[in-house]
Amino acid sequence: MTTKMNFNKKDYEKFQSLDELEKEIFSKDEIKDIHTRALKRSKTRNEMTEALSKALIQYMAQNHLGFNEFKKQLHMSSATLSKILKGHSNVTLDTIAEISEVTGLKIDLHIGSRF
Incomplete structure (x- = not known):
């Protein structure tokens, strides 16, 4: 990459x-x-968050869990769980591990060639 990174604050202000x-x-x-x-x-x-969303919605349905009960189990705010269920959250590995621990769902991360 070609970079010309010798800028000071005044240089950035011109942009x-x-x-x-x-x-x-x-x-x-x-x-x-x-x-x-x-x-x-x-x-x-987006593919990963959609897969997590679908799995959690299915889990809730199979276990007859409402939104409020599920958020209490996960110790999450309504906003956070809502974003996850809509597939709009950039969840951390820690959050995924916590979801797995609480739900008992096995969440795999496959690393390898896509071909």
Whole structure:
């Protein structure tokens, strides 16, 4: 990567947006690569959060748990559990481990080739 990172606070103030700063620091090809990788990460993250959401909704149905009872079991706020169930939460590994511990669900993380 080509970087010109010798900026001080005054240098940053001249930029009106992050896009302008990005263009100053990176080449067009580097920007395209950064954006492509970010989209791939976002897609993968969305797939994982959707899988967790579906598993928890199924768990709640199978165990006849309402939202409020389930959030108490998980020691989570309504907002946090709601985001997880909607697939809108970027959950931490610690949160996933806690969910597994409370529910007894085995949550696997498979690392390997996608091919």
